[in-house]
Amino acid sequence: MISKTDLRKNIKALKRQHTLEELDAQSELIMRKLEQHPDFIKAQKIMLYSSLPDEVQTQAFIEKWRLQKRIILPTVVGDDIIPVELAANTGFAVGDFNILEPQNETYTGDFDLIVVPGVAFDCHGNRLGRGKGYYDRFLCHHRSVKKIGICFDFQLIDNVPVEENDIPMDEIISR
Secondary structure (H helix, E strand, C coil): CCCHHHHHHHHHHHHHCCCHHHHHHHHHHHHHHHHHCHHHHHCCEEECCCCCCCCCCCHHHHHHHCCCCEEEEEEEECCEEEEEECCCCCEEEECHHHCEEEECCECCCCCCEEEECCCEEECCCCEECCCCCHHHHHHCCCCCCEEEEECCHHHEECCCCCCCCCCCCCEEECC
């Protein structure tokens, strides 16, 4: 089986084979699928993520839904994800890894749905992240919440190497 490090390199190389325009177009299709998903439709408290340039783009989606549903975004503090709810007037600042993070108080409620990025996913719901374990540490406290991973088609592979602390997704949405 391929190592996690090699798999990350392979996916990075695959991303470079696509233009930003192609990835943006795929992002729109993926986000439209999410928006039509029954779990998204019924969810009121949704954790999304502020996308990095090489991830499925979420900014327009967040802006579209932030006044219609309770949107919670992750911020990184030390080694942990701290959820922050978007209010109508919530501003953003550049946080760790150049991710736009909302500037508001910590959200301490529950979630109806958590949407998770990843470097790669497999058909069993296994996810490969960037290697720091932020999401796995966060998700282990929210095991009963529906977790949907979103990714580009080329990020779906046969088998993701799995370790004991890796938290699988309930479902994966790609193009």
